[in-house]
Amino acid sequence: MGRLAARSLGIPVVFTAHGWAFTDNVPPLQRFVYRVVETLAAFFTSRIITVSEYDRQLALKKNVCNTKKIKTIHNGMLLLPAPHRSVTEDNKPLQIIMVARFGPQKDHATLLKALSVADSTNWHLTFVGGGDNSETGNLADKLGLSDKITFMGEREDIPEILENADLYALITNWEGFPRSILEAMRAQLPVVATDVAGVSEAVIEGETGWLVPHRDEDALAAIIATAIEKRQQVYDMGLAGRTRFENNFTFKHMMDKNLALYQEVVLEEG
Missing domain, CATH: 3.40.50.2000 (Glycogen Phosphorylase B;)
Known part of the structure; x- marks a missing residue:
């Protein structure tokens, strides 16, 4: 109108x-x-x-x-100072975070299923976002993952929360060009994301993160296992993502x- x-x-x-x-x-x-x-x-x-x-x-x-x-x-995001990061020690859980509203568009379930079959359990997952998370919580209980997941709800301090993460995940059903991925790149985080719509225009496979086919929990599990095992690669991808953000987004x-x-x-x- x-x-x-x-x-x-x-x-x-x-x-x-x-x-x-x-x-x-x-x-x-x-x-x-x-x-x-x-x-x-x-x-x-x-x-x-x-x-x-x-x-x-x-x-x-x-x-x-x-x-x-x-x-x-x-899309573009305000330029903020790069966080002070270092390579995460191998014995510490890989801190995975997904910032996304709970609803039909996002695919929290595939992420949980992938984590349940990943070769390593040395991880912790944080969900940030509004909406009804009861279905996701019930699935986490069913898969025996509840003690490894934090639900933070809707938050306004996303940049500060991202500073405590090692890997950003956006597992989804459809997108345009997600601003949350740009936030993660700005925070010097590598990204693992579903390869839909314009996601691959932000995330460069093998350079700033990983792209996974839609609802392919096995492929996602393999990527997470790689990230847990190769902490230096995770750190290097985060640096590359920050550079790509500064140069383009x-x-x-x-x-x-x-x-x-x-x-x-x-x-x-x-």
Whole structure:
């Protein structure tokens, strides 16, 4: 409605899609409805910004708009000082953290199942996020993992919490371009994440972390076992992730690209 109202007043419209509701692994009916809605809305839009190249290509594939109308600008986060980290001692539990709301989009269950079959039990998992975590808690009880998991609920001090972690996990069903991964990279953490949508545009396999197929608990278990065994590699990947964040995903990178696009639209339609 906002786009239609702006167009009726002759005001240019720039819309940022933070992930499409018709992306892979979203329920089929929901995908269909939202694709139709976004295609209609695109007629009233001067430019569409997608936060991942995956989403741009998806929109073009689904004929939401033409190539000229749509541009990729990755999310960015404020630059904070790098935390002081060192290689975690082998005898200490690997501190794994996942910051994500409990709900259909995220796949906490696959992470728990992977941990239950991993070769090593030298780990501790922290879940941070709102929503109903009862189903995840019940699964942890069933798998005998409850004493190795902390549920912190919704928190505002994420940067400070990340400083106490060794490995960031985002195991999920669908995404756009997750800001939580950028937060982890900023915190100098390696990332293990489900390879969906634009995740691979942030996480470089084998360099800043690991990508795992959707709902592949065995592959995820093997990655976690590697991280527990190879602490120096975990540390080195975290450093590489921080460098990649600084070079590509700061708020300034995002702001400069957005401003350039806004200026382009004003010159064309102003």
